[in-house]
Amino acid sequence: MRKIIYPLLIIVLFVGCDRDKELDPLDQSEIKQLEIHNQFFEYDGTNREVLWAIDLFRNQPNSNDLTKALSEKLGFPQWNHSIIGIKKSVKKNYEASESSEEVQSEIGEQEILIPMVSEEGGSVNALLLYRRFSNGEETFRIADRSVYDNLTEAQLMQRQSLLVASYLLKAEKEINAVESITIGGLIFRDAPDSNYGDVEPWDYGLMCTKKWVINANTGDVIAEYWVDCVPEVVVRPNDPLSPNSPVTYYDGVDGGGYPDTNYNDPIYYDNDFYRTGGGGGHTDYTGGLEDYLDSPKDDLGHNPGSEMIQSGPSGDAKDVLASFMTLTASELIRYPDTQEVAYSLSEAASDPSLTAEELHVLAYMGREVYLTAQSVNFKIDDLHPVHQMEITRNAAFIDFYPEVKKQINESRWPLSTQEWEALWGIFKPLIGELLIEAVPGGGLTLAFKDLIEGANKMDAVAITAGIVGIVTEFFPPGKVFKTVWRTGRVVRKGFKFVKYSRKYLDEIGLALEKGLKADVDGSIIRISKNGDEVARVTNNVLTFKYTGFGGDIVTVPNKTTTVIGKWENQIENIWNAGLAKQGSNKGGMNILGDLPNGTVDEKWEFNRAWLDDAIFRKDIIRLTADPVQTSNILYLNPQNLNFNNFSQVADYMTSFGTGSPLFDNLGFFGKEVHTLISSGYQYNSLTKQFFKP
Amino acid sequence: MILRQNGYYLEEPSIIGGHRIKSDEIVIALNAYYFKSFSELMVASQVSRIGDLVDFTAKSFDFEKCIPMSYTLKGNQVIVQPINIYGSDYTIDIKNANLLFNNDTKKELRFTEWPSNSNMNEINAKIIRDTFEPFDCGDYQLINT
Numbered sequence: 001m002r003k004i005i006y007p008l009l010i011i012v013l014f015v016g017c018d019r020d021k022e023l024d025p026l027d028q029s030e031i032k033q034l035e036i037h038n039q040f041f042e043y044d045g046t047n048r049e050v051l052w053a054i055d056l057f058r059n060q061p062n063s064n065d066l067t068k069a070l071s072e073k074l075g076f077p078q079w080n081h082s083i084i085g086i087k088k089s090v091k092k093n094y095e096a097s098e099s100s101e102e103v104q105s106e107i108g109e110q111e112i113l114i115p116m117v118s119e120e121g122g123s124v125n126a127l128l129l130y131r132r133f134s135n136g137e138e139t140f141r142i143a144d145r146s147v148y149d150n151l152t153e154a155q156l157m158q159r160q161s162l163l164v165a166s167y168l169l170k171a172e173k174e175i176n177a178v179e180s181i182t183i184g185g186l187i188f189r190d191a192p193d194s195n196y197g198d199v200e201p202w203d204y205g206l207m208c209t210k211k212w213v214i215n216a217n218t219g220d221v222i223a224e225y226w227v228d229c230v231p232e233v234v235v236r237p238n239d240p241l242s243p244n245s246p247v248t249y250y251d252g253v254d255g256g257g258y259p260d261t262n263y264n265d266p267i268y269y270d271n272d273f274y275r276t277g278g279g280g281g282h283t284d285y286t287g288g289l290e291d292y293l294d295s296p297k298d299d300l301g302h303n304p305g306s307e308m309i310q311s312g313p314s315g316d317a318k319d320v321l322a323s324f325m326t327l328t329a330s331e332l333i334r335y336p337d338t339q340e341v342a343y344s345l346s347e348a349a350s351d352p353s354l355t356a357e358e359l360h361v362l363a364y365m366g367r368e369v370y371l372t373a374q375s376v377n378f379k380i381d382d383l384h385p386v387h388q389m390e391i392t393r394n395a396a397f398i399d400f401y402p403e404v405k406k407q408i409n410e411s412r413w414p415l416s417t418q419e420w421e422a423l424w425g426i427f428k429p430l431i432g433e434l435l436i437e438a439v440p441g442g443g444l445t446l447a448f449k450d451l452i453e454g455a456n457k458m459d460a461v462a463i464t465a466g467i468v469g470i471v472t473e474f475f476p477p478g479k480v481f482k483t484v485w486r487t488g489r490v491v492r493k494g495f496k497f498v499k500y501s502r503k504y505l506d507e508i509g510l511a512l513e514k515g516l517k518a519d520v521d522g523s524i525i526r527i528s529k530n531g532d533e534v535a536r537v538t539n540n541v542l543t544f545k546y547t548g549f550g551g552d553i554v555t556v557p558n559k560t561t562t563v564i565g566k567w568e569n570q571i572e573n574i575w576n577a578g579l580a581k582q583g584s585n586k587g588g589m590n591i592l593g594d595l596p597n598g599t600v601d602e603k604w605e606f607n608r609a610w611l612d613d614a615i616f617r618k619d620i621i622r623l624t625a626d627p628v629q630t631s632n633i634l635y636l637n638p639q640n641l642n643f644n645n646f647s648q649v650a651d652y653m654t655s656f657g658t659g660s661p662l663f664d665n666l667g668f669f670g671k672e673v674h675t676l677i678s679s680g681y682q683y684n685s686l687t688k689q690f691f692k693p
Numbered sequence: 694m695i696l697r698q699n700g701y702y703l704e705e706p707s708i709i710g711g712h713r714i715k716s717d718e719i720v721i722a723l724n725a726y727y728f729k730s731f732s733e734l735m736v737a738s739q740v741s742r743i744g745d746l747v748d749f750t751a752k753s754f755d756f757e758k759c760i761p762m763s764y765t766l767k768g769n770q771v772i773v774q775p776i777n778i779y780g781s782d783y784t785i786d787i788k789n790a791n792l793l794f795n796n797d798t799k800k801e802l803r804f805t806e807w808p809s810n811s812n813m814n815e816i817n818a819k820i821i822r823d824t825f826e827p828f829d830c831g832d833y834q835l836i837n838t
Contacts, residue, residue: 636722639762640797661758661760
């Protein structure tokens with residue numbers, strides 16, 4: 001009870017003290033729980049039996065957990081549509097009616113069936129069953145429709161299944177106005193001649209409604225049965241009371257009995273039930289409330305598996321460690337919050353590439369996760385954020401480690417600090433794709449840089465820790481455990497980026513940031529925009545899809561490819577895709593995309609310096625516009641110049657210097673061509689590249 | 694038809710944008726034609742942000758600062774004959790003494806007289822705009838700078 005009261009108290013105090021202050025996520029979650037709680041017990045009626053049942057449920061020690069679990073899985077009880085039954089074994093009483101004592105002992109039993117519905121207009125998912133026994137003991141059970149849905153026909157034809165079906169039908173008729181329901185391939189509906197005045201089991205002193213069981217495939221009525229019975233009003237032979245007497249009494253019950261109360265066949269008992277057809281059996285398919293809780297009903301302290309995990313692995317051999325990890329996984333998988341780490345642990349346990357030392361580390365991490373989660377009954381939300389972050393690191397480590405180890409050799413890890421930064425740049429937008437909130441801006445923290453420096457000197461353990469560090473930085477502490485698993489796909493994708501396009505991590509990160517998509521297709525990284533491929537990286541060679549002059553731009557490993565040409569719809573597209581840098585970019589493209597403000601002359605000065613650097617580096621100079629076309633190289637052409645080949649262009653360009661008015665008439669691209677020619681570059685009209693012989 | 698020589702013909706400017714020019718900048722490429730004699734044609738040019746345009750002066754048509762070409766008159770047409778071997782002849786129609794039409798660039802040329810008090814021409818951005826606006830700016834908008 002304390003567990004429930006404290007959060008409520010905190011919320012009340014918080015809201016009461018500072019109404020203007022926005023609630024933090026945890027408080028919002030608790031308020032949501034309150035809303036669930038209130039909706040769960042919504043009841044407009046005044047029936048004291050129902051009110052009693054509500055009160056009883058509400059005051060259970062685990063009421064909060066139950067309402068949450070049941071509302072999530074089955075919906076909310078429709079107390080206003082409760083089916084109220086007073087248990088009295090009519091048949092038995094009828095036969096034993098001479099013993100008033102025995103009759104009275106049965107009177108106190110009661111059963112209330114409360115339909116559970118997820119949303120307005122939705123199907124009845126279950127019946128919440130309240131039962132009070134004659135000895136005063138009370139219990140709640142669940143008749144879960146999905147359980148009955150999965151029964152065989154023979155099981156469905158058993159007594160309890162038919163009763164449950166009939167009450168689900170009754171509830172559906174009342175709530176959703178349907179005439180029939182289908183459960184497990186059988187249709188249940190009222191028989192056309194069903195009413196209380198036309199019932200067959202007269203011999204038992206009951207008036208019931210008749211139900212049909214219909215094969216959903218054939219439409220054949222395969223059985224009929226009677227339920228929802230009320231005791232027949234019996235006027236005994238020679239009774240001084242006439243059949244029309246206003247005074248009636250119910251068979252077996254002295255004086256008046258149960259005015260205006262329907263007698264419903266109870267779901268548990270095997271008497272008071274009559275049918276034709278169908279098989280036998282009295283199996284109880286209802287479940288206890290605890291079955292719907294995420295936590296086990298047993299005391300964990302007495303769970304043998306828990307005790308074994310507590311004591312740790314019994315040895316350091318690989319099979320012993322793997323077996324311990326499997327045991328831990330099998331325990332963790334029982335709880336929704338820890339299922340993912342259970343899968344990861346299980347996979348690691350069966351990974352033949354992991355050494356005993358590595359399994360040892362992972363086994364103890366798994367144990368730590370288990371014990372920490374156990375302390376809060378495996379409800380990770382109940383963990384303090386600091387502890388949640390701790391077990392998240394362990395859990396993510398278990399998840400990532402085997403993959404990291406596999407990638408180290410293939411991708412030549414570790415990464416440089418710059419590459420880590422680039423990987424961060426990739427993770428950010430990728431995780432943004434997953435719609436995970438609170439992705440922080442900026443680059444890596446200094447502390448994390450230190451970690452990277454350390455990681456690069458060490459091994460897979462340190463590298464995995466580095467990746468876990470990156471990933472966990474993305475999330476708000478209170479949600480990290482549950483959300484970190486969603487990054488698994490991203491992290492694995494990041495690994496492949498490193499493997500196949502290590503030189504382009506920066507570019508890919510930028511492209512992603514600009515809204516492009518990067519996908520791994522075998523060993524090819526495809527970068528696309530609106531579904532169209534704009535570039536691909538194969539074996540660490542970047543090819544930019546370019547349909548203009550010269551076609552695709554293929555970069556050269558260990559050299560910077562400087563791209564010049566016309567800006568509009570050419571270079572600007574490459575630049576905007578984020579697939580180029582401005583300046584040295586070995587294996588990648590260098591584009592002048594960012595010019596400072598200034599006059600045309602000042603801009604050219606900057607352009608010239610950028611080009612001089614490329615010349616100094618002996619870059620490959622790739623053209624994206626035809627230099628032979630005067631419109632590409634000239635702003636003004638009062639001489640009506642026309643060239644037939646590049647040789648003529650070169651001849652023209654060498655005829656004047658930079659101080660000439662002819663130079664002033666060149667556009668930026670023309671000036672670049674002029675500069676390159678003046679610097680001794682030659683042009684290869686096949687490759688569309690300038691090169692220095 | 695008469696070509697005036699007490700000034701120069703200013704050709705409708707071309708707007709240059711986008712090519713390494715910020716989107717909020719307008720750069721103008723401008724030719725001015727000065728028919729120096731009955732056979733010499735001097736073309737001075739400017740490529741500049743509109744706010745950075747400077748006046749054309751007589752000095753703008755100095756041999757070192759402009760492109761010298763030759764021309765001949767044929768009826769109401771000027772046949773321009775570039776000196777460069779990669780250049781080609783083209784014609785300019787003489788609409789009247791103050792208005793020409795370049796058949797190569799498909800642009801009008803309008804006459805601007807030298808100022809009487811000096812050789813300096815008072816043309817500036819305002820005059821360009823007053824003279825030619827509205828002219829085709831493509832996707833760009835002229836801004837006051």
